[in-house]
Structures are given as C-alpha cells and as structure tokens.
Amino acid sequence: xxxxxxxxxxxxxxxxxxxxxxxxxxxxxxxxxxxxxxxxxxxxxxxxxxxxxxxxxxxxxxxxxxxxxxxxxxxxxxxxxxxxxxxxxxxxxxxxxxxxxxxxxxxxxxxxxxxxxxxxxxxxxxxxxxxxxxxxxxxxxxxxxxxxxxxxxxxxxxxxxxxxxxxxxxxxxxxxxxxxxxxxxxxxxxxxxxxxxxxxxxxxxxxxxxxxxxxxxxxxxxxxxxxxxxxxxxxxxxxxxxxxxxxxxxxxxxxxxxxxxxxxxxxxxxxxxxxxxxxxxxxxxxxxxxxxxxxxxxxxxxxxxxxxxxxxxxxxxxxxxxxxxxxxxxxxxxxxxxxxxxxxxxxxxxxxxxxxxxxxxxxxxxxxxxxxxxxxxxxxxxxxxxxxxxxxxxxxxxxxxxxxxxxxxxxxxxxxxxxxxxxxxxxxxxxx
Amino acid sequence: xxxxxxxxxxxxxxxxxxxxxxxxxxxxxxxxxxxxxxxxxxxxxxxxxxxxxxxxxxxxxxxxxxxxxxxxxxxxxxxxxxxxxxxxxxxxxxxxxxxxxxxxxxxxxxxxxxxxxxxxxxxxxxxxxxxxxxxxxxxxxxxxxxxxxxxxxxxxxxxxxxxxxxxxxxxxxxxxxxxxxxxxxxxxxxxxxxxxxxxxxxxxxxxxxxxxxxxxxxxxxxxxxxxxxxxxxxxxxxxxxxxxxxxxxxxxxxxxxxxxxxxxxxxxxxxxxxxxxxxxxxxxxxxxxxxxxxxxxxxxx
Numbered sequence: 177x178x179x180x181x182x183x184x185x186x187x188x189x190x191x192x193x194x195x196x197x198x199x200x201x202x203x204x205x206x207x208x209x210x211x212x213x214x215x216x217x218x219x220x221x222x223x224x225x226x227x228x229x230x231x232x233x234x235x236x237x238x239x240x241x242x243x244x245x246x247x248x249x250x251x252x253x254x255x256x257x258x259x260x261x262x263x264x265x266x267x268x269x270x271x272x273x274x275x276x277x278x279x280x281x282x283x284x285x286x287x288x289x290x291x292x293x294x295x296x297x298x299x300x301x302x303x304x305x306x307x308x309x310x311x312x313x314x315x316x317x318x319x320x321x322x323x324x325x326x327x328x329x330x331x332x333x334x335x336x337x338x339x340x341x342x343x344x345x346x347x348x349x350x351x352x353x354x355x356x357x358x359x360x361x362x363x364x365x366x367x368x369x370x371x372x373x374x375x376x377x378x379x380x381x382x383x384x385x386x387x388x389x390x391x392x393x394x395x396x397x398x399x400x401x402x403x404x405x406x407x408x409x410x411x412x413x414x415x416x417x418x419x420x421x422x423x424x425x426x427x428x429x430x431x432x433x434x435x436x437x438x439x440x441x442x443x444x445x446x447x448x449x450x451x452x453x454x455x456x457x458x459x460x461x462x463x464x465x466x467x468x469x470x471x472x473x474x475x476x477x478x479x480x481x482x483x484x485x486x487x488x489x490x491x492x493x494x495x496x497x498x499x500x501x502x503x504x505x506x507x508x509x510x511x512x513x514x515x516x517x518x519x520x521x522x523x524x525x526x527x528x529x530x531x532x533x534x535x536x537x538x539x540x541x542x543x544x545x546x547x548x549x550x551x552x553x554x555x556x557x558x559x560x561x562x563x564x565x566x567x568x569x570x571x572x573x574x575x576x577x578x579x580x581x582x583x584x585x586x587x588x589x590x591x592x593x594x595x596x597x598x599x600x601x602x603x604x605x606x607x608x
Numbered sequence: 609x610x611x612x613x614x615x616x617x618x619x620x621x622x623x624x625x626x627x628x629x630x631x632x633x634x635x636x637x638x639x640x641x642x643x644x645x646x647x648x649x650x651x652x653x654x655x656x657x658x659x660x661x662x663x664x665x666x667x668x669x670x671x672x673x674x675x676x677x678x679x680x681x682x683x684x685x686x687x688x689x690x691x692x693x694x695x696x697x698x699x700x701x702x703x704x705x706x707x708x709x710x711x712x713x714x715x716x717x718x719x720x721x722x723x724x725x726x727x728x729x730x731x732x733x734x735x736x737x738x739x740x741x742x743x744x745x746x747x748x749x750x751x752x753x754x755x756x757x758x759x760x761x762x763x764x765x766x767x768x769x770x771x772x773x774x775x776x777x778x779x780x781x782x783x784x785x786x787x788x789x790x791x792x793x794x795x796x797x798x799x800x801x802x803x804x805x806x807x808x809x810x811x812x813x814x815x816x817x818x819x820x821x822x823x824x825x826x827x828x829x830x831x832x833x834x835x836x837x838x839x840x841x842x843x844x845x846x847x848x849x850x851x852x853x854x855x856x857x858x859x860x861x862x863x864x865x866x867x868x869x870x871x872x873x874x875x876x877x878x879x880x881x882x883x884x885x886x887x888x889x890x891x892x893x894x895x896x897x898x899x900x901x902x903x904x905x906x907x908x909x
Binding site for chain 2: 180182183186187190194386389390391392393394395396397398399400590
C-alpha cells in the first residue's frame with residue numbers, strides 16, 4: 177500500500193488544530209484534574225462513610241451464661257444491650273420491627289464458641305463481623321485464662337503487629353510505599369481508562385459528524401478511506417497526548433516543587449502517628465521520603481494510552497461509520513461494553529493482588545491491558561516477560577483493529593438510512 | 609481518447625445491479641449531461657469514476673490511464689448531498705479541502721481568495737459556515753470543488769439552492785470553465801439547464817444506458833412533431849384531436865405530440881384560429897424533458 181503522506185498530514189493537522197483551539201479542549205484540560213480529584217474524593221468519602229456511619233442496630237442480648245453477655249455488650253454498647261425478656265417476646269418485637277434482632281448466648285459458650293443471632297433481615301455483614309470479632313475476643317481471652325495464662329501475657333498477645341515493608345533495589349533498600357503505589361496505580365489506571373474512551377469517543381463523533389453532514393463524500397473523493405481514518409485517529413490521539421503531557425508537566429513540576437516543602441512543613445512524626453500506632457517513631461522521621469516514581473511508569477502510561485487508544489478509537493470509528501447518528505452508535509456498541517466494564521470490575525482485584533494469576537491473565541488481554549497493566553506496573557514489580565508479551569499483544573491487536581475498522585469504514589461511510597447489525601458489519605469485512 | 613473514458617462499468621450490491629455495463633466518455637471543452645431518474649445509478653457511476661468505490665467490472669480511464677487514487681486530484685467533484693464543517697471558518701475550510709486535493713497551503717489560500725472574490729463572496733472569509741445562508745454555503749462548496757483547477761469537473765445538481773441571479777452567475781462560471789477546456793460532467797433533473805448547457809448526454813435507467821449522444825442529434829431524431837398552443841377561449845376544440853399524445857394541458861395552454869403525423873392538425877388549423885384567440889402556435893422538436901419522460905416511462909412498461 178502506498179500512502180499519500182502529505183494528505184494524511186493535512187488531515188492530522190486539521191483534526192488537531194481545529195480541536196486544540198476549541199473551548200472544549202481548554203476547559204477539559206483545566207477541569208479534568210479537578211473533576212478527577214472530586215471523583216476520587218467522593219469514592220474515598222463514601223467508603224469512609226460506609227465504615228463510620230453504619231446505622232445503629234438494636235440487638236437485645238439474652239445471656240444464658242449469666243456472665244459473658246455483659247462482657248460482650250461492653251465491647252459494643254452502641255448496638256447491643258442486655259435483656260431479661262423471653263425469647264418469644266423478643267421474637268414478637270423483631271416481627272413488629274421494634275427491635276432489629278436478638279443475640280442468644282448459650283451457657284457453654286466458651287466450649288462451643290457459638291452464639292445465635294436472630295434478625296428480621298440479616299442485619300448486614302458489618303454487624304455480623306463486629307459481633308463475631310467481639311465474641312471471639314471474649315471467648316479467646318477466657319480460654320487462655322482457663323489454660324492458665326496470666327492476664328499480662330494475654331495483653332501482650334493482643335498487641336497489634338505492623339509490617340515495615342522495604343523495597344530492595346540495586347542501590348540498597350528504600351522505604352516501601354505499597355499503599356502509595358497502589359493509589360498511584362489506581363489514579364493512573366482510571367485516568368488512562370477515562371482518556372482512552374473520551375478520545376475514542378471524539379473520533380467516533382468526528383466520523384459520525386462527517387457522515388451526517390455529508391462531508392465524507394467530498395473527502396473520500398480526494399483521499400483514500402484508510403488515510404482518512406488514520407489521519408483522524410492520529411490527529412485526535414495527538415490531541416490526547418498533548419493533554420496528558422500538559423498534565424504530566426504541570427503535576428510533575430508541582431510535585432517536585434511542592435514535595436520538599438511538604439516535608440519541611442508537615443511534621444513527619446505527626447503524619448506517621450496518625451497513620452500507624454507505632455512505637456519506633458524516632459526511626460520513621462529519618463526515613464520519611466518522597467515515594468520514588470520510576471520514569472518507566474510514565475513511558476508505560478504513554479505506551480498503553482497510545483496503543484489502547486488506537487485499539488478502541490479504530491473500533492469506535494468503525495461503529496461510527498456504520499450509523500447515521502450518535503444515538504444509533506450506542507446500540508451497536510452494546511456488545512463492546514463488556515470490554516469497557518470488565519477492567520472496572522477487576523480493578524480492585526488487581527490493586528489488592530497485583531501479582532496474582534487472575535491479575536496477570538487479565539492484564540495481558542489487550543482490551544484490558546491499558547488500565548490493568550498500568551496499575552500492576554505502578555503497584556508492583558511486573559516480570560519483564562509479561563510486559564514484553566503485553567507490548568507485543570497490544571501492538572498486534574491495534575494493527576488488527578485498524579485493519580478491520582478500515583474495511584468497515586470504507587463501506588460504512590457511504591451507506592445511509594439503515595442501521596446495520598453486527599452480522600452485517602462482518603459481511604462488510606469480507607466484501608471490502 | 610477522451611479525457612474521461614468509462615468502459616462497461618458494473619457495480620452490484622448483493623443480487624442487485626446498481627450499475628450495469630455503463631460506458632461513457634467526456635471530452636475536454638465539452639459539457640456532458642448524466643441524466644436519469646432517482647435511483648437510476650448515477651451516483652454509483654460517479655463514485656466509481658471518482659474512485660470512491662471500486663467497480664466490480666469495467667474500467668475508468670482518465671488521461672488514458674487507469675484511474676486510481678492519484679487521479680483524484682484531477683477531479684473536482686460536487687456531490688448532490690452537500691456538506692461542510694459547520695463550525696469552521698470559510699477560508700480555513702477551503703484551505704483544508706484544497707490541501708486534500710494536493711494544493712500547498714499558500715496556493716490554497718491564494719485560490720480560495722481568488723474564487724471567493726470572483727463569486728462575490730470576498731467578505732465571508734472569516735465567517736463560520738453555520739452563519740451563512742444555504743445559497744452562500746453552496747457557493748463555498750462550489751469553490752471547494754473547482755479551486756484546485758481540475759481538468760475534470762463532476763457537478764451533481766450544481767444549481768440547487770441558488771436563486772435565479774446566482775444560478776446565472778454559476779452558469780457563466782461553468783461556461784467559462786468549459787471555454788478553458790475543462791471536461792465537465794453535469795448531473796441534473798432540470799432539463800432546461802441540460803438543453804442550455806450540455807453538448808452530450810447519457811440517460812441512465814435501472815443502471816443501464818438507455819439513451820446517449822449529442823443533444824441536438826437526439827432531439828432531431830425525435831422529429832419536429834411537438835405542438836404548443838397558447839390561447840384564450842373555449843378549448844373544447846382540442847378534444848377533436850385524437851391519436852395525439854398530450855404532454856401538458858392547462859386552461860390556456862396545450863402541448864402535445866402528433867406522433868409523426870402532422871396531417872390531422874393541418875385539417876384543424878382553420879377551426880382553431882376561428883374559435884380561440886391565439887397567443888402562440890409553435891411546431892417544434894420535443895423538449896429534453898419530454899424525451900426523458902418518454903424514454904424512462906417506456907422502459908418501465
């Protein structure tokens with residue numbers, strides 16, 4: 177295939193310059209991060225609220241052991257209270273919804289380790305696990321006492337442990353910021369996900385606009401469809417890259433200027449004490465450092481954005497070329513939504529266990545790599561062979577996607593007035 | 609060989625042949641009318657010539673070479689369905705289209721300004737398309753078609769959306785381009801324009817060429833047997849004419865064909881003169897409109 181370089185360049189330039197001057201681009205460049213942090217804030221806030229604001233339950237405790245019930249109630253006075261009423265009465269109250277439930281503590285609780293919870297509607301996992309924790313705490317302590325252990329030894333056993341995790345590198349060891357890296361991975365993964373689909377969507381709208389406004393026939397009489405498609409995808413992609421680079425530069429500069437100041441102004445001891453209940457605070461203040469972010473992460477970010485964007489943009493363009501208006505595109509896109517939803521479903525799995533088998537497999541699938549592999553690279557040490565395999569798969573699949581899309585695009589742009597099915601798109605693939 | 613030669617073009621969509629063995633040739637300095645009812649296959653034919661779609665059979669030659677992507681620059685194509693970027697300024701838009709046809713940016717600016725001025729549109733440079741009236745948009749579109757100075761022009765309904773004044777302006781531009789030696793293919797449903805402008809025509813129906821040749825020859829071959837009478841008074845006398853083919857009849861006007869036999873009207877001439885006040889009595893060749901309807905309806909039967 178011979179390409180007309182200068183025409184592709186004209187299209188790239190046209191797509192790029194008309195958009196970079198647009199209000200939409202400027203506004204999204206400024207408001208994008210704001211919106212993003214608001215989103216992250218909402219997620220953080222909601223998870224905080226869900227933990228702290230568990231609604232109060234009224235659970236009556238019937239204590240047949242005549243002893244351990246009161247100890248259990250003292251551990252959770254908000255939800256639990258001791259009751260002398262009969263089981264039948266409490267059951268009635270639960271049914272009348274005067275009470276959320278009742279907890280039955282059998283006489284032989286220390287031996288059996290079992291209590292019975294009766295509720296009107298399950299009571300929620302949070303309630304169950306808190307009761308379970310409290311009961312097992314009491315039961316364990318009493319069992320240890322029965323076994324002849326001293327109270328002071330039991331207290332020692334109760335002390336919480338902490339893991340001071342350090343990362344081994346060639347130049348020695350450095351403080352490990354597993355959680356920080358997980359958060360960075362999460363932010364980057366979500367960013368890439370949003371950007372990929374935003375810019376893929378721009379390409380699709382642009383294709384539909386040219387088709388709906390009948391501009392495409394004039395352009396198709398000047399340039400080959402493949403060149404139009406490539407010019408468009410590259411032009412809009414360059415726009416996306418510009419936006420990412422603006423953000424990287426602004427945030428990068430901001431980070432390197434602000435970070436040393438942060439270290440100065442924030443008392444590291446204060447920060448650490450609020451985070452961990454640690455005895456060796458003296459050590460930590462010496463250790464306080466900015467998490468090291470490898471430049472490879474940025475390279476990975478840019479590679480996965482570009483390749484993922486090419487993959488999805490060309491698919492979106494093909495779908496755009498097959499319809500007359502945007503609303504029809506949504507319909508045709510439904511089968512592809514699965515690829516859009518899956519990374520979101522598994523994002524937390526990958527963050528919690530970035531090196532697991534499931535995470536590894538999912539992150540190697542090209543449709544999910546841009547989001548999930550970036551998270552893994554940020555959060556953990558991904559084996560080199562997996563990265564290389566992913567790069568090869570990514571490049572291979574975006575070539576494939578462009579090739580197929582060009583064929584569908586060729587046919588689609590000239591067909592008006594009917595909504596093709598997926599089956600027909602495949603037919604176009606074979607005829608073109 | 610003519611500038612554009614299409615030989616035996618065939619395009620099938622499934623089992624249906626949209627274009628079935630269409631051959632035509634367009635010469636430099638001539639205007640060629642591509643005619644036919646809606647859905648006859650004109651647009652598909654044009655798309656094959658402009659290399660937007662590939663023919664299933666047959667070949668297109670431009671300057672005696674098999675037409676390919678590099679010949680697209682030699683063609684200026686004005687599609688029937690017009691389209692411009694609504695939010696982009698006139699000049700920028702023209703520069704972009706010019707570049708897609710192989711002009712450098714500077715040449716494109718130069719040509720765009722030249723034509724905008726020539727078509728009384730010099731002030732619109734920095735207006736967005738959505739600010740322009742339909743007719744103004746059509747002018748911009750027309751400029752985008754011709755600005756790269758292509759030797760072959762394909763104009764599909766070029767006059768639609770224009771007022772009579774601008775229609776005349778455009779006609780003059782097209783005739784000037786013809787004089788410059790461009791080969792022009794014109795597709796339109798308005799037969800008066802075909803009669804005024806075209807040297808040759810080709811009439812397509814159901815994907816096949818049903819009539820082609822020199823406009824004057826075609827009209828001559830149909831014979832001089834069309835009668836147009838404009839009158840005032842009692843028109844019932846015309847009911848005595850049988851074995852005629854009425855083309856058009858209204859209160860004060862009747863147009864009909866004698867099917868080659870003029871003796872009947874000769875016998876009635878005196879009576880017509882005496883019963884109605886005659887404004888016009890004309891014996892002429894059939895109009896292209898007439899020929900068009902005749903050919904198309906015959907084929908459908």
